[in-house]
Amino acid sequence: MTDDSKRPPRRHRRPLQAAFAVLLAAGAVIAIPQLADAATTLQSLARAKGKTVGFALTSSYLNEPAYRNIADTEFNLVVAENAMKWSETEPSRNQFTYAAGDAVADYAASGGKQLYGHALVWHQQYPGWVDGISGGTDLLAAMKNHIANVAGHYAGEVVAWDVVNEAFEDNGSRRQSIFQTRIGDSYIEEAFKAARAADPAAKLCINDYSTDAINAKSTAIYNLVRDFTSRGVPIDCVGFQAHLILGQVPSDLQANLRRFADLGVDVRITELDVRLQTPADASELATQRSDYQKVFTACANVTRCTGVTVWGITDKYSWVPDVFPGYGAALMWDENYAKKPAYDGAAAGFGGTVTTPTPTTTTGSPSPNPTTPGPGGGCAVSYGVNQWNTGFTANVTVRNTGSGAVDGWTLRWSYTGGQTVTQSWSSSVTQSGTAVTATNAAWNASIPAGGSTSFGFNGTHSGSNPAPAAFTLNGAACSMAQG
Structure with a gap:
């Protein structure tokens, strides 16, 4: 542990950026290497809308190649999950240590990602010596000193x-x-003033949970922001944590974001996850996809929403199961780093679509075709429906009963009751008259021998909603399993 209370802020990166600016102004051509950025990555979709998409990072997880690949390619903003909190940065009074926080900052800088700071003053995860301060004057001095040092260290x-x-x-x-x-x-006011003094360039936010809807808590923060802005107290943004429960995205989320933006401050979804009871089934994952899409869409539709941050990458390291027993599966990648339908929802919310493989055909002599069932090919389809009035939700499971893997799939069927597909998840579903075609999403193209995959969609009907009589998988007829 080192005493960094008197060390100057780290500013070695800003001069480098300034040097680039000088060269550009002089007409120099600079080739800056960047990661390959596919059109459907979350960060490219965010960038196209002038926003950021971030994740909470514990830097040791970067040692896992799958984690690192997702972190590098999908996000353009990083927040330290714990490394910049008071307990981590000032474990003893006026004895500051920044190694863990610097690791997060260095990762952000190395990948050209923005760095978001979390959190200077919080009623949890502060060191025990703070409890030993009895007087308010002394505690205020300690709080302001902590802010001055930590925010000053990362200024710029x-x-x-x-x-x-x-x-x-x-x-x-x-x-x-x-x-x-x-x-x-x-x-609160004193904390914001101290933060402004420590880093005049950083945006200063107040952050909280259960404020996603227009309710008593969010209104109290709204009133505080309105008061601060009217009196010139520095405040620039409001964070909405959005630790949500499956199916409970507030219907007024977008209106809530907008009313804060109308006060002249930025807004951000800061800690998004959507927890559900585990193990998750296909229907729950479909609802989670919709929830993610609603949150990303709300941000996309509010100009002053700077972006969305998810509280982690993979369910493997989510905080949810430890705090909410029986719940989990809250993030966009599962414990094995496979994309979940929630990813499709987030992408769709920021205006993207999932690119799916296009089936190919061959002429002339036979050759291997990756879009057909493998040797000993066979398939079984189960089709289940929940319906109401003139609408319905269908959940389809395709099982590979053959002895070889299916690599890329197209499922076809026909409707006989005038049904129309309106929205799909975990697949791309198109319809021409009565003929319906579903193709795999990017993350569920492979079905191993004996394995299965599921997808779903919404549709409308006119009172008659009979199930399809037959399905084909890559042109091969499938048996019908119990729905």
Whole structure:
């Protein structure tokens, strides 16, 4: 542990950027190597909308190649999951250590990603010595000193800080934290002023959970922001954590974001995950896909929403199961780093589509075709429907009953009751008259021998909604399994 309380802020990256600017102004041509960026990556979709898509990082996970690949290619913003919190940066009073936080900052800089700071003042994860401070004046001094050092250390690198985190109760009252009870109402204002002094360029945010809807808690924060802006207290942005439960995205999320934006501040979804009871089934994953799409769409539709950050990459390292027993599967990649339908939802929310393989045909002499069932090919399809009035949701499972893997699939069937497909997930579904064609998503193209994959879609009907009589997989007839 080192005493960095008097060291100057790290500014070695900004001069490098300034040098690039000088060269560009002089007409120099600079080739800057970048990662390959497919049109359907989340970061490319975000960039096209002038937004960022971020993730919470624990830097040790970067040692796993699958994790590193996703982190490198899908995101253009990074937030330290824990490494910049008070307990990590000032474990003893006025003794600062930044190794873990610097690792996150260095990763962000090396990949050209923005760095988001989390969190300077929070009623959790502060060191034990803070509890030993009895007087409000001394605690205020310690808080301001902590902000000055940590925000000062990362000045010029962090684009925004969660200055104060989770300061309100669900009923809109102030949380009775150590800062509230010993310093009083002024502690939030003092924290923001200290952060502005430490890093004048960083955006300063207040961040909280259960504020995604227009409710007592979000309104209390709205009133605080309105008060701060009216009096010139520095505040630039509001973070909405969005730790959501399956199927419970607030219908007024977008309206809530917009009312804060109308106050003249930026908004951001800061800690998105959507937890569900495990193990997840196909229907739950389809709902989760829709939930992710709703959140990303809400941000896309509000100009001052700077982007969406997800609280982790893979279910393997999610905080959810430890805090909510029986729940999990909250992120866009599963424990084996396979994309889940939620990824498709996020991409769609930012205006993207999932590219699926195009079936190919050959002429002349026979040759291997990756879009047909393998040797000993066979398939079975189960088709289940939940319907209401003139709408329905269908869930389809395709099982490979052959002895070889299917690599790329196209499932076809016909409707006889005038049904029309309106929206699909985990596949691309098109319809021409009564004929319907579903092709795999990028992440579920392969079906091993004895394995299966599932997808779903919504549709409309006119009162008669009979199930298809037959299905073909890559041109081969399938048996019908129990739906």
